[in-house]
Each structure stands twice: as C-alpha cells, then as structure tokens.
Amino acid sequence: xxxxxxxxxxxxxxxxxxxxxxxxxxxxxxxxxxxxxxxxxxxxxxxxxxxxxxxxxxxxxxxxxxxxxxxxxxxxxxxxxxxxxxxxxxxxxxxxxxxxxxxxxxxxxxxxxxxxxxxxxxxxxxxxxxxxxxxxxxxxxxxxxxxxxxxxxxxxxxxxxxxxxxxxxxxxxxxxxxxxxxxxxxxxxxxxxxxxxxxxxxxxxxxxxxxxxxxxxxxxxxxxxxxxxxxxxxxxxxxxxxxxxxxxxxxxxxxxxxxxxxxxxxxxxxxxxxxxxxxxxxxxxxxxxxxxxxxxxxxxxxxxxxxxxxxxxxxxxxxxxxxxxxxxxxxxxxxxxxxxxxxxxxxxxxxxxxxxxxx
Amino acid sequence: xxxxxxxxxxxxxxxxxxxxxxxxxxxxxxxxxxxxxxxxxxxxxxxxxxxxxxxxxxxxxxxxxxxxxxxxxxxxxxxxxxxxxxxxxxxxxxxxxxxxxxxxxxxxxxxxxxxxxxxxxxxxxxxxxxxxxxxxxxxxxxxxxxxxxxxxxxxxxxxxxxxxxxxxxxxxxxxxxxxxxxxxxxxxxxxxxxxxxxxxxxxxxxxxxxxxxxxxxxxxxxxxxxxxxxxxxxxxxxxxxxxxxxxxxxxxxxxxxxxxxxxxxxxxxxxxxxxxxxxxxxxxxxxxxxxxxxxxxxxxxxxxxx
Numbered sequence: 316x317x318x319x320x321x322x323x324x325x326x327x328x329x330x331x332x333x334x335x336x337x338x339x340x341x342x343x344x345x346x347x348x349x350x351x352x353x354x355x356x357x358x359x360x361x362x363x364x365x366x367x368x369x370x371x372x373x374x375x376x377x378x379x380x381x382x383x384x385x386x387x388x389x390x391x392x393x394x395x396x397x398x399x400x401x402x403x404x405x406x407x408x409x410x411x412x413x414x415x416x417x418x419x420x421x422x423x424x425x426x427x428x429x430x431x432x433x434x435x436x437x438x439x440x441x442x443x444x445x446x447x448x449x450x451x452x453x454x455x456x457x458x459x460x461x462x463x464x465x466x467x468x469x470x471x472x473x474x475x476x477x478x479x480x481x482x483x484x485x486x487x488x489x490x491x492x493x494x495x496x497x498x499x500x501x502x503x504x505x506x507x508x509x510x511x512x513x514x515x516x517x518x519x520x521x522x523x524x525x526x527x528x529x530x531x532x533x534x535x536x537x538x539x540x541x542x543x544x545x546x547x548x549x550x551x552x553x554x555x556x557x558x559x560x561x562x563x564x565x566x567x568x569x570x571x572x573x574x575x576x577x578x579x580x581x582x583x584x585x586x587x588x589x590x591x592x593x594x595x596x597x598x599x600x601x602x603x604x605x606x607x608x609x610x611x612x613x614x615x616x617x618x619x620x621x622x623x624x625x626x627x628x629x630x631x632x633x634x635x636x637x638x639x640x641x642x643x644x645x646x647x648x649x650x651x652x653x654x655x656x657x658x659x660x661x662x663x664x665x666x667x668x669x670x671x672x673x674x
Numbered sequence: 675x676x677x678x679x680x681x682x683x684x685x686x687x688x689x690x691x692x693x694x695x696x697x698x699x700x701x702x703x704x705x706x707x708x709x710x711x712x713x714x715x716x717x718x719x720x721x722x723x724x725x726x727x728x729x730x731x732x733x734x735x736x737x738x739x740x741x742x743x744x745x746x747x748x749x750x751x752x753x754x755x756x757x758x759x760x761x762x763x764x765x766x767x768x769x770x771x772x773x774x775x776x777x778x779x780x781x782x783x784x785x786x787x788x789x790x791x792x793x794x795x796x797x798x799x800x801x802x803x804x805x806x807x808x809x810x811x812x813x814x815x816x817x818x819x820x821x822x823x824x825x826x827x828x829x830x831x832x833x834x835x836x837x838x839x840x841x842x843x844x845x846x847x848x849x850x851x852x853x854x855x856x857x858x859x860x861x862x863x864x865x866x867x868x869x870x871x872x873x874x875x876x877x878x879x880x881x882x883x884x885x886x887x888x889x890x891x892x893x894x895x896x897x898x899x900x901x902x903x904x905x906x907x908x909x910x911x912x913x914x915x916x917x918x919x920x921x922x923x924x925x926x927x928x929x930x931x932x933x934x935x936x937x938x939x940x941x942x943x944x945x946x947x948x949x950x951x952x953x954x955x956x957x958x959x960x961x962x963x964x965x966x967x968x969x970x971x972x973x974x975x976x977x978x979x980x
Binding site: 332 | 724725726727728745746749750752754756758760761762763764765769772773774776777778779805825
C-alpha cells in the first residue's frame with residue numbers, strides 16, 4: 316500500500332495549505348454566484364420580443380401593451396395573429412423568440428383559471444428564453460394580480476425547472492470548477508519534481524503506479540467535497556434537479572478524474588513557474604469552447620469538433636441533460652467518452668512517471 | 675561481496691563527462707567519503723548508485739544488485755539523504771518519517787519505534803509535532819538524515835550532509851554520523867576536507883569526474899604529499915633574498931608579511947638562520963601539518979573551494 320502513504324502525504328499537503336484549498340473550493344463558488352445571480356436577477360439589457368396573439372381579445376392586447384411598457388423588453392411592433400407565421404420567422408432567423416398568447420387567455424383570466432403562456436425560442440439560443448422567462452412571469456403576475464395562477468412554458472425545457480438560468484449555468488460552472496484541478500494537480504507534481512521531493516521518493520521502492528495513485532487519490536475527497544459544495548450552492552441559487560443526482564455525480568466525478576489526469580501530465584512536463592500559465596492556457600479556452608459559460612451551438616463547426624473530441628463538453632452536456640431529467644441511456648455515450656479519456660490520461664501519466672524516474 | 679561496487683562508471687551529459695570511469699569498492703560497514711570541489715561529479719555518482727540516473731557506461735551494484743537491471747532490489751537496501759534538504763514541508767517530523775518508512779514496507783509499530791529512536795538521537799523530539807516548514811536549516815538537515823535512516827537501510831548515501839550549516843550544527847551531525855560507523859555502510863560526499871578527515875575510513879579524492887586518489891586520510895597525506903610547507907611571519911625582505919629562496923625551494927607564496935615555503939624536505943633551523951643572516955626580521959615560524967586540502971592542491975593543482 317505504498318500509494319496509500321504517498322496519497323496521505325499529498326492530501327495533507329493540500330488541506331494544510333489554506334491558499335490552495337481556498338482557491339480550489341472558493342473560486343468556482345464565487346463564479347457560480349456571479350453567473351447565476353447575473354442571469355437569474357433579471358438585470359439584463361432589453362430583449363427583442365415578438366408576440367403571437369391567438370386570443371384576439373381586448374385583454375390580450377392590453378397585456379401586449381403592458382409587456383411593451385417593461386424596460387427590459389423591446390416589443391416588436393407587428394403582432395402575429397397565427398403561430399405558424401411566427402414559427403417560420405423564427406426558423407428563418409428574422410426573430411429570436413416569441414411569446415404565444417393562446418386562445419382562451421381572456422376567459423382564463425376572467426375565470427381565474429390557470430393562464431398558459433408559451434415562450435418559444437430557437438434551439439440554437441436557449442439562453443434568451445431562459446433569461447426572459449422570469450421576466451414574463453413577473454409581468455404576467457403583475458398584470459393578472461398577485462395570486463393569479465400563471466404558467467409560462469418554455470418550449471423544449473422541463474417545466475419543473477424553477478430557474479432555467481441556474482440550471483443552464485450550474486453544470487458548466489461546476490465542470491469549470493473541476494477543471495481547476497488541472498492546475499492544482501499540476502502545481503503539486505511540478506513543485507515536488509522541482510524541489511527534488513519526487514527524486515527523493517524515487518530512491519524508495521515505490522513503483523510508478525504508486526505515484527500515479529498517490530498523486531490522484533487525495534484529489535478524490537477534494538473532488539467529492541467540491542461537487543457537494545457546488546450542488547449546495549447551486550440549489551441555494553435555485554437549481555432544480557429533475558433527473559438523477561447520482562448520474563450527475565458520476566459525470567462530475569469522471570470529469571474530475573480527467574482534469575487530475577491532465578494536471579498530472581502538465582505537472583510532469585512543465586516547470587512549476589510556468590505550470591499556472593500552461594494550465595490556464597488549457598483550461599480557459601477549453602472551458603469556453605466546451606460551453607461552460609455560454610451556449611456553443613453557434614460556434615464554427617471546426618471548433619465544435621475540437622470540443623467534441625475532448626471530454627469536457629460531454630460532461631457539461633450530459634450533466635445538463637441528467638439534471639434536467641434525461642434518462643441514463645441519453646448520456647451513455649458521453650459517459651463512455653469520459654471513461655475512455657480518464658483511462659488514456661492515466662495511462663499517459665504512468666508512462667511519463669516511468670520516464671521521469673530514471674533519466 | 676562489496677557493499678558498493680562500481681566498474682568504469684561513466685555519465686556523460688551531451689558533451690560534458692560528469693563522471694569518468696569511476697571504480698569504487700566499498701566494503702560492508704565502511705564509511706567512505708568522496709571528496710572533491712563542486713561539480714567534480716560526486717552527486718552524479720550518488721544519483722547513479724541510487725538508480726536516479728542511468729550510467730552512460732560501466733556498471734554499479736549495491737550488495738550485488740545491479741543498479742540498472744534491478745533498481746527496485748537496490749532501492750529496498752538503500753537510504754538516501756539528498757544534497758538539498760528535501761522534506762514534505764506541511765508534514766511534521768513523525769509524518770515525514772512515517773512516509774519514508776512505510777513506503778519501504780515497515781509496519782506502523784516499527785515506524786513508530788524507529789522514528790522515536792531517531793527523533794531522540796537527532797534532538798528533534800521537542801518539535802516533532804510541528805510542521806517542518808518552520809524549522810531551521812540544521813533541524814531540517816537532521817530530519818533529512820533521519821529519513822534516510824528510518825527504513826534501517828544497509829547502505830546509506832549522504833550527499834553533502836552538512837552543506838550550508840553553521841559549525842555547531844555541523845559538529846552535531848558529524849557526531850551522529852560517527853556513531854553509525856561500523857553499523858552501516860556509508861557513502862558520503864563532501865567538499866569539506868575536515869569532514870572527510872574526521873569521519874572517513876577511506877577517502878576517494880574526485881576531480882573532473884575522475885577518482886584521482888584513494889586511501890585513508892593518513893595514507894593520502896603521507897604517501898601523496900611530496901612537499902611539506904612552512905609559514906614564516908617576516909618583515910624587511912629584499913627582492914634579492916626572495917630570488918635566492920626561489921632558486922632553493924619548490925614554491926613560495928608571499929602574502930601580507932606571511933611567507934609560505936613549499937619543499938620536499940624542509941629544515942626549520944636552516945631557513946630561520948638563513949633569513950636572520952640576510953637581515954630579515956622573523957616574528958614567527960612554523961612547519962605545517964599537511965592537510966587534505968594540501969593533498970588536493972598537490973593532486974589537482976587547485977583549491978577545494980575554488
């Protein structure tokens with residue numbers, strides 16, 4: 316159990332280093348609060364909104380006028396009378412989203428029955444829909460009177476989701492947070508290599524895999540604690556977990572392993588002074604093209620294929636999907652992809668360690 | 675079987691030959707020092723013996739196990755204290771010792787017993803539960819040596835064990851190493867001649883990758899030192915007298931009223947009388963005991979700490 320001893324030592328080096336630990340756990344939390352608040356808070360620039368009025372009633376036109384008076388919404392002057400027209404325009408890109416006021420709107424309001432509204436957006440750009448939903452709800456409640464039943468449905472997303480923005484941002488930021496492990500793992504290994512600690516350990520009977528396990532195992536408690544913290548913060552900010560939490564955990568765990576693997580490789584190749592630069596040079600662009608912070612549907616296809624080849628986008632997509640209720644079969648391929656990457660990265664790590672042991 | 679044996683051990687880095695055909699035979703229980711200036715190839719030799727560097731040529735074995743073919747058999751037998759004091763900074767003494775002990779396969783009980791012994795001997799017990807990053811250089815070095823010993827290795831490598839320490843700390847470490855003599859085979863490297871002189875059973879003088887002299891301290895001094903030296907404090911010496919002396923003796927060094935004369939045989943009285951007769955004021959004069967430094971200068975033509 317040599318790896319166990321090396322692992323224990325590394326875990327102590329991590330949790331006894333408050334700066335490292337604070338960075339590792341604190342930064343993603345700060346990011347999450349900033350992103351989810353900024354998105355969920357409704358303080359956005361005006362969003363262009365088209366309206367389909369199928370009710371053709373006085374109430375519906377008053378409601379449309381009411382919508383137009385909201386600062387955050389820029390209402391298109393022409394009002395569609397049928398949804399098919401709006402759908403066509405949406406597909407052709409003339410409009411980015413529309414609000415459907417179905418027939419029966421006036422009746423429902425008068426009868427104090429649930430008023431249904433539907434917000435349709437292009438698949439390619441879900442964020443506008445996610446941003447607008449809480450606004451429409453707020454405006455709707457104001458218009459209908461505080462206690463009135465209102466249901467704004469987002470086309471394409473689960474209606475159980477309380478705050479779609481949080482559900483959109485959370486998985487990306489959690490995966491980005493786990494990508495910080497790249498830098499942390501690299502830091503510990505590069506530092507130990509340069510200070511000669513690894514050389515000293517290489518004079519003991521420990522084998523390459525003892526080192527690989529010894530340097531990755533201590534990150535597993537870190538990984539579990541970080542994921543729990545992210546989930547806690549996410550839920551406090553309004554994350555709705557519709558699907559299976561266990562699957563989400565599995566995905567975060569696997570992407571964490573991949574990050575540790577990348578970190579071990581960076582750490583055994585690069586000096587510790589340039590480690591941070593190299594790690595971040597890797598983490599930031601890849602987080603970006605993997606959709607950690609915003610949707611990547613509109614990204615050029617070449618970049619998209621790069622992102623698809625790497626594990627991170629799979630973790631983000633799959634965790635978004637399972638949190639919002641997808642079944643395991645929908646994410647099986649992503650899981651295989653993640654496992655494959657983890658195996659490859661650890662194998663490369665062992666080869667590199669074997670090489671560093673004797674020069 | 676020798677504890678350490680090397681045959682034409684050579685290491686080249688690109689165009690630089692760091693270790694050049696070193697032959698060593700260190701017997702079990704012997705304390706052997708490699709003495710040489712910085713860059714002589716001492717650490718490179720140790721790194722090859724510890725399986726950290728692959729020799730370019732030649733072979734080396736520890737208690738019969740080849741360092742290239744059976745590195746893990748070798749690693750089980752050795753304890754190493756590297757030149758730079760390398761510890762886990764955020765671990766305390768117990769934890770640092772336990773790490774090395776357990777990686778060598780010791781049980782928790784054994785580790786605890788050995789650690790206690792070593793911490794007491796090294797005078798670290800009082801601070802044993804403190805994280806070592808707060809320690810002084812001397813304390814760290816003592817712990818580093820304890821870490822090399824915790825697995826009770828048969829062969830111990832100490833690379834510059836007192837480098838950069840103050841005289842008091844150095845003396846304490848010497849005393850401890852001296853206690854180990856006969857119990858362990860020790861290969862020590864140093865560029866402090868006093869250290870090699872004080873501790874070693876045998877000394878190998880190493881320069882530019884080659885072992886240029888080998889023997890006990892006494893053997894090196896008597897056999898190799900063809901010249902003796904004498905130091906005279908003087909005043910009023912003329913150029914003529916200096917010329918005269920130069921023609922008689924092998925080498926002269928004159929610094930701030932201090933004349934050092936080197937020659938195979940030196941007659942104290944003859945020199946002092948001669949100086950008096952030429953009107954030179956002599957304040958003091960003494961024949962010098964040869965040191966390893968003299969041996970080193972003699973062999974390599976340069977000083978140890980150049």
